[in-house]
Amino acid sequence: MKKIVERIALPAPAPGTSRELIVHRYGDKGARPKVYLHAALHADEHPGLLTLNHLIRLLDQSSDPLHGEIVLLPFANPVGMAQHLNGYLAGRYELSGGGNFNRNFPDLSEAVAEAIRGKLGADAAVNSALIRAAAEAAAAALPRENELQALRAALLGLSIGADYVLDVHCDLEALVHIFVSHHHRDLGDELGSQLAADVVLLEQEPGGSPFDEANAGLWWKLRERLGGDARVPNGCFATTLELRGQADVSDDMAAGDAMNIYRFLQRRGVIGGDPGKLPKARGKPTPLEGTDVLKAPVAGLVAYRKQLGDRVAKGEVVADIVDLAAADPTQARTPVISRADGVLFSRSIRKLLASGETVAKVAGGEKLAHRKAGNLLEA
Numbered sequence: 001m002k003k004i005v006e007r008i009a010l011p012a013p014a015p016g017t018s019r020e021l022i023v024h025r026y027g028d029k030g031a032r033p034k035v036y037l038h039a040a041l042h043a044d045e046h047p048g049l050l051t052l053n054h055l056i057r058l059l060d061q062s063s064d065p066l067h068g069e070i071v072l073l074p075f076a077n078p079v080g081m082a083q084h085l086n087g088y089l090a091g092r093y094e095l096s097g098g099g100n101f102n103r104n105f106p107d108l109s110e111a112v113a114e115a116i117r118g119k120l121g122a123d124a125a126v127n128s129a130l131i132r133a134a135a136e137a138a139a140a141a142l143p144r145e146n147e148l149q150a151l152r153a154a155l156l157g158l159s160i161g162a163d164y165v166l167d168v169h170c171d172l173e174a175l176v177h178i179f180v181s182h183h184h185r186d187l188g189d190e191l192g193s194q195l196a197a198d199v200v201l202l203e204q205e206p207g208g209s210p211f212d213e214a215n216a217g218l219w220w221k222l223r224e225r226l227g228g229d230a231r232v233p234n235g236c237f238a239t240t241l242e243l244r245g246q247a248d249v250s251d252d253m254a255a256g257d258a259m260n261i262y263r264f265l266q267r268r269g270v271i272g273g274d275p276g277k278l279p280k281a282r283g284k285p286t287p288l289e290g291t292d293v294l295k296a297p298v299a300g301l302v303a304y305r306k307q308l309g310d311r312v313a314k315g316e317v318v319a320d321i322v323d324l325a326a327a328d329p330t331q332a333r334t335p336v337i338s339r340a341d342g343v344l345f346s347r348s349i350r351k352l353l354a355s356g357e358t359v360a361k362v363a364g365g366e367k368l369a370h371r372k373a374g375n376l377l378e379a
């Protein structure tokens with residue numbers, strides 16, 4: 001496939017430095033469906049970087065016809081990738097105070113509502129094009145006063161007009177899992193099956209304005225602002241793809257994941273050719289409110305009793321926290337108990353935990369009373 005490679009300069013944070021985004025563009029601008037992909041918005045999450053590197057190779061060498069447009073950033077966050085701190089890469093939060101890199105993306109629905117009010121007609125395709133153009137104009141008008149603001153505005157500007165947005169992350173130590181809105185359950189099912197995801201988490205109202213919601217949520221927020229106008233469809237499927245854990249960077253896994261993303265794009269009509277039969281889903285989608293995020297009740301060393309992929313019953317002990325200061329080691333263990341019945345899909349990569357730190361995540365099918373909508377993602 002033919003492509004052009006563009007570079008977007010970010011405002012320099014200090015004299016003598018500069019950073020940029022790299023954009024691989026395949027297909028004609030405006031061709032549909034449009035897909036947008038990037039990796040490592042949390043800059044310490046590296047499996048997706050290798051996966052997209054493999055996907056670029058697949059696309060470059062492919063002789064399948066491209067029907068739509070593909071915009072692919074091999075890395076989403078050059079700011080975070082440079083945050084080396086005493087031998088560690090601190091890639092989740094912006095060190096100058098901007099917070100979590102995957103929170104607080106701007107909500108463009110108000111600006112888009114203003115721009116299109118009274119202009120929707122009977123033709124669904126024309127309406128969607130109008131909304132996308134207004135959204136791209138709103139993204140172009142976002143302030144870019146500092147590097148982080150400019151980074152967020154650039155990413156959103158490239159993605160906001162897309163039909164499909166794949167935001168590729170990973171967890172600490174984890175199975176493949178994806179986050180999708182309950183509005184897009186069927187597509188979540190399809191992508192989850194294609195990726196052999198162990199867990200598909202359905203979001204009602206995750207909160208925090210992450211990148212996926214800034215894209216997909218534009219459409220339902222806009223519909224609400226226009227009094228529930230049914231002419232506003234859910235025009236963007238956006239997902240956070242968690243490609244296992246931080247250490248899971250290998251050519252074998254990345255090549256497999258890239259091929260599965262390629263097949264998903266074929267299945268969605270972005271690329272021609274036969275994607276083959278959709279693999280059988282490994283599990284049913286579960287509500288994000290049904291995921292128990294188990295926290296360390298006290299500080300100490302975590303000793304797991306359960307492995308990734310284990311079924312865990314409500315009330316079962318997943319791990320012990322070992323109090324290293326206890327005089328008697330037989331009295332030093334505090335159990336960490338699951339409140340969900342489900343699959344253990346995430347554990348900590350760090351073993352010495354502070355109290356309140358996440359120990360594990362268990363995806364259950366039933367909503368949990370202690371999980372609050374709007375506050376479902378960790379800071």
Ligand SMILES: [Zn+2]
Nearest residue numbers: 042045169170
């Ligand atoms: Zn992440």
